[in-house]
Amino acid sequence: MIQYDERRKRDQPLGELIGDLYRDASELFRLEIELAKAEMSQKASRVGKNVGFLLVGGVVAYTGILAIVAGIIGVLALLVPVWLSALIVGIVIAAVGGFLVLKGIKTLQKEQAAPQKTIDTLKEDAQWMSDQRNS
Numbered sequence: 683m684i685q686y687d688e689r690r691k692r693d694q695p696l697g698e699l700i701g702d703l704y705r706d707a708s709e710l711f712r713l714e715i716e717l718a719k720a721e722m723s724q725k726a727s728r729v730g731k732n733v734g735f736l737l738v739g740g741v742v743a744y745t746g747i748l749a750i751v752a753g754i755i756g757v758l759a760l761l762v763p764v765w766l767s768a769l770i771v772g773i774v775i776a777a778v779g780g781f782l783v784l785k786g787i788k789t790l791q792k793e794q795a796a797p798q799k800t801i802d803t804l805k806e807d808a809q810w811m812s813d814q815r816n817s
Contacts, residue, residue: 703814710807714800721797729793735786743779751775 694702751771758767 703811707811714804714807717803718797718800721799725793725797729790732786732789732793735789736783739779739782739786742782743775746775746778747772 751768754771755764755767758770761767762770
């Protein structure tokens with residue numbers, strides 16, 4: 683059984699159908715732009731947070747080197763030569779800072795820059811429009 687909407691469209695002149703299609707496509711395009719903006723905003727927020735991990739990791743590593751190195755080197759110098767205590771402390775602090783930087787890099791690499799939801803809905807819209815032309 684044909685629904686009322688389909689029967690009404692069959693009775694419409696071609697010009698009106700094209701006008702309806704143009705209006706619907708314009709509205710769809712506007713909504714897709716809004717979706718893309720929202721999706722990119724969310725992604726930018728997550729990327730900003732991960733860049734924060736990189737910055738905090740760098741600051742922690744640098745601050746650790748400045749604040750703790752002197753004290754720990756002094757304590758270790760009681761047990762081993764000063765140069766060896768400085769080397770041990772430097773390696774430990776560099777490892778902690780390196781871990782934080784790698785965590786930020788790995789998280790950023792997983793983040794896709796493309797607005798995937800928008801791309802998916804655009805594909806669906808293209809299929810829908812193709813189906814509308816064929817029917």
